[in-house]
Amino acid sequence: EVQLVESGGDLVQPGRSLSLSCAASGFTFDDYAMHWVRQAPGKGLEWVSGISWNSGSIGYADSVKGRFTISRDNAKNSLYLQMSSLRAEDTAFYYCAKGSSGSILRSRFNWGQGTLVTVSS
């Protein structure tokens, strides 16, 4: 069974940085692309970033490009999101999601349970 467990969500001040992690199990991690998707409280879903199986292809939403960095460690079955210059509008539940192939483009998602990031002074 696919299990994705996010951690690292916290209350952080605007302009500060925060790092999220996702521990994966129940599948061969280095066969699949991985993604971060977020959802502001009471709002819809927004894809944030994706990384291919070998980190050779990475994509970002325009709203986070230049501020967020996705990475993975296949030896540790882990996905990461380094977030900097955080803004109030980054407040959201952040979901780790498994893709359905090694490519970030052809992806349907299996989802973790999410971790809450709150950006506020």
Added chain:
Amino acid sequence: DIQMTQSPSSLSASVGDRVTITCQASQDISNYLNWYQQKPGKAPKLLIYDASNLETGVPSRFSGSGSGTDFTVTISSLQPEDIATYYCQQYDNLPLTFGGGTKVEIK
């Protein structure tokens, strides 16, 4: 970016009713479309992939259709456990984009 427009944004129907939600893409996405169900306080769950393929374990009362720019998901007989918000998502092009969601309630 490919815009995904869902309608309606909410609906109220009776148990046993047939319910249809539509999703329109701003350009041709072939059949590169997924549907997700999100219950309150929970993570989304994949219902349908490649526009019309039912995910394993999803009840057969759910079905999906469409290609190109126009897609639908249908619940043939609405059940109380289907109360949720439904989202479409395209994966033809980056950035991957979602529709705004359709909230389904029981009348």
